[in-house]
Amino acid sequence: MSEFPLGELSKPITKLIETVSSGIGVLFEPTRVVRKAKADAEAIKILARAKVEALAIHESVIKEQYLALEQEKLSREFQQKINRDNVIVETANQLKGRRVNNIEVDKDWATQFFSFVEDVSNSQMQLIWAKLLAKEIEKPGSYSKRSLLTLKYMSVREAKTFQTIVTYSLINQNGNVLFPMFAESYLRENFPELGYSKRTRLLEDLNLISIYNFPVTVSFGPIEGKDYVWIENGEMAIKIKGNNRDDVGEITLQGQLFTEIGQELARLVSYSDQKIDYLQKIVPALLSRGSKNGKIKSLVAEFGRTDENMLHEHTFLESETLRWTDIFKK
Known part of the structure; x- marks a missing residue:
């Protein structure tokens, strides 16, 4: 597993954190970003059961259906987060030694970027997306939304x-x-x-x-x-x-x-x-x-x-x- 490279936050990494926070809509804290091969299945089961029990459903068949749906939803969201975090970690690696300007990455562009990378599980494609994000952070405006859309559908x-x-x-x-x-x-x-x-x-x-x-x-x-x-x-x-x-x-x-x-x-x-x-x-x-x-x-x-x-x-x-x-x- 490879953690987010912290230490002294350089200007490129600080700008990356700001871009991620803008794109995902919440304050991004890199201290716990770790790449994993797969989600913790047991943790997902426990969380899903807790959420279903909170609904106070007594019919066993309906409860099991809700439980299956909740587990599926959590597994998907967990994988999407892993995909996104993998790209963020690799972007941080790509930014090492680079110079970035003071122009902020467009918020709408960042939002679209992170909505796309959530569904990218292939490591080779994650690397391509990370290179793209690093270049955009280095010089905002380098990549259009049309390029993001093209890359999204590229096998x-x-x-x-x-x-x-x-x-x-x-x-x-x-x-x-x-x-x-x-x-x-x-x-x-x-x-x-x-x-x-x-x-x-x-x-x-x-x-x-x-x-x-x-x-x-x-x-x-x-x-x-x-x-x-x-x-x-x-x-x-x-x-x-x-x-x-x-x-x-x-x-x-x-x-x-x-x-x-x-x-x-x-x-x-x-x-x-x-x-x-x-x-x-x-x-x-x-x-x-x-x-x-x-x-x-x-x-x-x-x-x-x-x-x-x-x-x-x-x-x-x-x-x-x-x-x-x-x-x-x-």
Whole structure:
């Protein structure tokens, strides 16, 4: 069992407590929040019998019916509380080391959030909901109510499919998420069960990806005031530079564009199992599109793993470098 991490209440945890209290309608006290595998069946029986006895029902058949209904109700409510508490505990873990602003999470948003997570028992989905809440607490307004509704009706299988598509997608400087056409071959090779029509239908039904005006052209231009193009891929990224600022031009790619809901939920995807191999294969294609004034041989791509803080700084935890001249020599 894992208890709510107390000690000194940091600003993120204090804001979490305030958000939970706002969402569930009562003052939230984290001192006794503990994750359990299942409800205490014996305690539920005792409480249910006590409530039925208080009704002073003398007919045994009716009393037993009331008792069964009361036990069912208490078991359901107990499980809902466990589900909610599991998400709260994991959210506290996600908030460790993060900075949060002073803007309060919208009360209506919080109320809807906690009404949804009460019915989420799967540990993988609880983790996704916890990541979402942590990001919303960090920066309120990051996730719309429509995204909450989409996630509510998303199955584990659908979530895994979405995660796979996001893993192969690229994010530009404006936050647009694109599944590029050249990624299709990698998807077929590694996930043959995700046929194009099946995948498109699934993501369209969930309003996560747009099928209109396919293929869509998305621009990956140089960062304003910088001499490089920065392309995100979750916890991975690609930085394309030249010898001079004028060497790097706008990179345009075609593919399927994520909807606003898809872009919001894409930020929840974990890339811990993603291989650097994918970036190694697509970097030459990006370099070939990134030249300005025909100076393609001057281009260099640095790519590798980063983290949420380094994304804003456009730096890497660990990276590799590939020059166009190296490709040209081959």
